[in-house]
Amino acid sequence: MPANESTRSINASAVTVNGRQYRWPNRPTIVICFDGCDNQYLAAASEAGVIPSIETMRENGFATTALAAMPTFTNPNNVSIVCGVPPLVHGVSGNYYIDSATGREVMMLDATPMRAPTILASFADAGARVAAITAKDKLRKALSKDLKGTAFSAEKAASCTEAENGISGVTEMVGRPAPDQYSGDLSLFVLDAGVHLLKAGRCDLMYLSLSDYIQHRYAPRAPEALEFMAEVDVRIGQLTASGAVVGVVADHGMSDMANDDGTPNVLYVGEALDAAFGAQAARVICPITDPFVRHHGALGGFVRVYINQGGPSAGEVAARLRDVPGVAMALVREEACRLFEMPADREGDVAVIAKKGVALGARSKDHDLSQLAGERLRSHGGLAEQSVPFLLSHPVELPGRENRSLRNFDIFDFALNRVEA
Amino acid sequence: MPANESTRSINASAVTVNGRQYRWPNRPTIVICFDGCDNQYLAAASEAGVIPSIETMRENGFATTALAAMPTFTNPNNVSIVCGVPPLVHGVSGNYYIDSATGREVMMLDATPMRAPTILASFADAGARVAAITAKDKLRKALSKDLKGTAFSAEKAASCTEAENGISGVTEMVGRPAPDQYSGDLSLFVLDAGVHLLKAGRCDLMYLSLSDYIQHRYAPRAPEALEFMAEVDVRIGQLTASGAVVGVVADHGMSDMANDDGTPNVLYVGEALDAAFGAQAARVICPITDPFVRHHGALGGFVRVYINQGGPSAGEVAARLRDVPGVAMALVREEACRLFEMPADREGDVAVIAKKGVALGARSKDHDLSQLAGERLRSHGGLAEQSVPFLLSHPVELPGRENRSLRNFDIFDFALNRVEA
Numbered sequence: 001m002p003a004n005e006s007t008r009s010i011n012a013s014a015v016t017v018n019g020r021q022y023r024w025p026n027r028p029t030i031v032i033c034f035d036g037c038d039n040q041y042l043a044a045a046s047e048a049g050v051i052p053s054i055e056t057m058r059e060n061g062f063a064t065t066a067l068a069a070m071p072t073f074t075n076p077n078n079v080s081i082v083c084g085v086p087p088l089v090h091g092v093s094g095n096y097y098i099d100s101a102t103g104r105e106v107m108m109l110d111a112t113p114m115r116a117p118t119i120l121a122s123f124a125d126a127g128a129r130v131a132a133i134t135a136k137d138k139l140r141k142a143l144s145k146d147l148k149g150t151a152f153s154a155e156k157a158a159s160c161t162e163a164e165n166g167i168s169g170v171t172e173m174v175g176r177p178a179p180d181q182y183s184g185d186l187s188l189f190v191l192d193a194g195v196h197l198l199k200a201g202r203c204d205l206m207y208l209s210l211s212d213y214i215q216h217r218y219a220p221r222a223p224e225a226l227e228f229m230a231e232v233d234v235r236i237g238q239l240t241a242s243g244a245v246v247g248v249v250a251d252h253g254m255s256d257m258a259n260d261d262g263t264p265n266v267l268y269v270g271e272a273l274d275a276a277f278g279a280q281a282a283r284v285i286c287p288i289t290d291p292f293v294r295h296h297g298a299l300g301g302f303v304r305v306y307i308n309q310g311g312p313s314a315g316e317v318a319a320r321l322r323d324v325p326g327v328a329m330a331l332v333r334e335e336a337c338r339l340f341e342m343p344a345d346r347e348g349d350v351a352v353i354a355k356k357g358v359a360l361g362a363r364s365k366d367h368d369l370s371q372l373a374g375e376r377l378r379s380h381g382g383l384a385e386q387s388v389p390f391l392l393s394h395p396v397e398l399p400g401r402e403n404r405s406l407r408n409f410d411i412f413d414f415a416l417n418r419v420e421a
Numbered sequence: 422m423p424a425n426e427s428t429r430s431i432n433a434s435a436v437t438v439n440g441r442q443y444r445w446p447n448r449p450t451i452v453i454c455f456d457g458c459d460n461q462y463l464a465a466a467s468e469a470g471v472i473p474s475i476e477t478m479r480e481n482g483f484a485t486t487a488l489a490a491m492p493t494f495t496n497p498n499n500v501s502i503v504c505g506v507p508p509l510v511h512g513v514s515g516n517y518y519i520d521s522a523t524g525r526e527v528m529m530l531d532a533t534p535m536r537a538p539t540i541l542a543s544f545a546d547a548g549a550r551v552a553a554i555t556a557k558d559k560l561r562k563a564l565s566k567d568l569k570g571t572a573f574s575a576e577k578a579a580s581c582t583e584a585e586n587g588i589s590g591v592t593e594m595v596g597r598p599a600p601d602q603y604s605g606d607l608s609l610f611v612l613d614a615g616v617h618l619l620k621a622g623r624c625d626l627m628y629l630s631l632s633d634y635i636q637h638r639y640a641p642r643a644p645e646a647l648e649f650m651a652e653v654d655v656r657i658g659q660l661t662a663s664g665a666v667v668g669v670v671a672d673h674g675m676s677d678m679a680n681d682d683g684t685p686n687v688l689y690v691g692e693a694l695d696a697a698f699g700a701q702a703a704r705v706i707c708p709i710t711d712p713f714v715r716h717h718g719a720l721g722g723f724v725r726v727y728i729n730q731g732g733p734s735a736g737e738v739a740a741r742l743r744d745v746p747g748v749a750m751a752l753v754r755e756e757a758c759r760l761f762e763m764p765a766d767r768e769g770d771v772a773v774i775a776k777k778g779v780a781l782g783a784r785s786k787d788h789d790l791s792q793l794a795g796e797r798l799r800s801h802g803g804l805a806e807q808s809v810p811f812l813l814s815h816p817v818e819l820p821g822r823e824n825r826s827l828r829n830f831d832i833f834d835f836a837l838n839r840v841e842a
Binding site for chain 1: 441486487488506740746749760777778807826
């Protein structure tokens with residue numbers, strides 16, 4: 001706890017959020033959500049020798065693999081990480097969902113669907129200086145729910161205001177204009193901004209959330225991917241060099257979902273349902289859908305089926321889909337929610353999970369594959385993308401064998417509670 | 422805590438086992454593992470109106486659904502329940518496994534593979550009177566690990582001794598000879614013995630573990646299944662009527678795995694591997710295997726692949742198996758263990774999980790289907806059998822929304838800690 005700041009009132013030596021207690025940070029503590037950083041990107045970059053700072057974390061700190069929240073999309077996992085709990089508790093189980101009250105399809109654009117407080121806001125309420133920096137602005141709006149602190153996105157870095165973001169002059173601080181939203185620089189800008197805030201002594205607790213643009217476009221050994229990993233690593237090195245506690249997790253992995261000939265390996269679940277039950281039987285919602293579909297065409301490893309009135313039962317739909325090649329699991333709502341700790345009121349009648357390497361879509365007319373521009377489809381959403389890196393800059397105290405599998409949303413617990421003092 | 426027994430020393434008001442604290446039972450507390458009691462058996466019996474005591478538990482107590490431990494077999498789940506933790510911690514992840522030290526295939530016949538203490542033994546050490554009654558004797562040997570109390574099986578009820586079982590004269594107490602091990606009466610005998618021990622005031626804490634012989638043979642609406650449910654219900658009624666706290670869970674569900682023509686719907690994983698990689702490439706272990714295969718032919722929803730020296734990589738095997746129809750998931754060891762909290766040293770190189778309705782086997786020569794005697798194959802082991810009933814005779818205090826899905830091995834926590842005093 002900083003002692004020389006008489007203007008701040010520190011109200012707590014620990015903060016309890018969503019049933020978990022977090023110790024007050026005794027030095028700056030930073031969690032990075034390395035969007036789409038499949039273990040394979042770390043492996044390839046490590047082999048290429050381009051991530052020395054991450055190697056140092058592995059050697060001197062703590063490195064393992066953890067499970068992301070299901071479905072393995074960006075919003076559910078970022079919200080899980082900042083809340084420290086799975087979607088069951090905070091309510092966000094997709095980037096795109098059906099509002100059960102109105103029946104309308106809704107894009108998640110802000111914190112509206114969140115129904116749990118964040119670790120960030122709770123520490124800020126207790127007097128900590130907290131910052132959240134995201135790649136895209138809609139995620140900033142969600143993660144800064146009730147946050148009395150600094151929160152901005154690389155996307156909108158040029159237009160930050162004290163009133164809206166708790167900061168202004170971000171592009172001046174970082175020293176370059178806001179990056180293109182379709183670029184690896186979107187992530188690097190987030191990290192650079194974090195380095196500047198840290199150097200300025202402005203943060204006790206910081207959350208940095210990157211973009212998976214590079215991982216969607218490039219395989220782990222591609223020069224573009226290795227270059228991106230190297231650039232990220234430089235910034236991670238700057239953060240760890242300061243003595244801050246740095247935790248790194250990913251929101252999801254990333255899988256190649258293309259055929260040998262390079263075309264996307266897509267199973268259109270809506271068309272399978274049309275063939276089995278007739279064209280008006282059901283709607284298929286792709287919860288990966290977001291306003292930035294250029295790199296994945298709204299195709300991923302997990303979709304939701306909503307059965308129309310007069311349609312077949314959920315059990316019938318699940319049984320039929322289960323027999324379709326490319327489907328790993330088709331589960332009725334209750335089963336899916338129990339198995340994956342998802343909120344029932346945000347779930348479809350049937351949840352469908354692809355086998356590794358298969359992308360699920362609604363109907364071909366719903367997906368503009370030209371957006372892939374001839375590149376191999378790489379995406380996420382299913383169980384194949386649930387294992388993600390979990391790294392800390394410092395060694396951790398492990399209280400013997402854990403009873404439960406480690407989750408990516410345990411990262412704040414590790415960074416705040418388990419790093420050796 | 423009984424006050425009138427000066428010969429017993431009670432050392433604790435709570436006991437901590439495997440990282441969880443359990444309150445001392447202030448009245449007799451009984452946990453029943455209703456082997457193979459899929460939710461469908463409860464639903465069918467409820468519809469038929471033959472389980473009034475269970476209905477009363479639902480109305481006056483607590484009823485929900487929980488997740489079993491993976492793989493959904495008898496030994497891993499019974500051990501998880503009495504230890505209060507998943508296989509990751511206690512080490513038992515099959516009825517049949519490969520000893521990683523010797524490479525030999527081993528049938529689990531006693532507590533040898535268990536590496537965690539049980540709730541039962543820990544309470545007994547602290548002065549509680551504890552009893553464990555199982556259907557089969559090999560499970561009794563496992564569950565009574567280090568237990569200073571009463572432990573016997575219906576199978577060997579006729580030969581109980583004070584030295585080995587902490588009790589003798591069991592068949593006299595129950596009033597009938599030890600039942601046939603291929604019968605529903607094997608389970609009813611367990612329950613009857615429990616009722617007698619309870620009436621005799623011999624128990625503070627009791628664990629009753631049934632057999633799934635009936636569920637393997639009969640579908641939920643079959644008269645034989647309904648009759649069995651009714652008979653079990655009568656005994657549950659006798660236990661609850663005493664005022665004891667009674668918790669009921671299952672170790673796994675049960676699925677039909679037959680084709681329309683009644684033949685078993687079997688995928689021989691070993692033959693698929695022979696075709697893909699050659700006959701000496703890998704061994705397939707069916708962890709459902711036990712000495713009592715008459716009702717399932719050692720076929721279930723989960724098998725392990727051990728790759729021989731010079732064989733393909735685990736990644737190659739998993740990728741190939743994933744493409745086989747009938748396979749829901751094929752995971753390399755680390756992935757499987759992370760996802761399902763299983764111990765890595767007891768896992769195959771690749772873990773294979775069937776789609777619902779599909780049975781996995783090794784090679785056809787390894788399975789004697791004549792043991793099914795022409796009946797439809799019903800079995801378990803995969804994710805389709807992971808959802809099980811979770812019932813308590815008394816209302817429970819729920820501390821707000823839980824962060825994690827309920828597990829069947831949370832039943833002692835609920836029965837001891839959460840029932841309203």
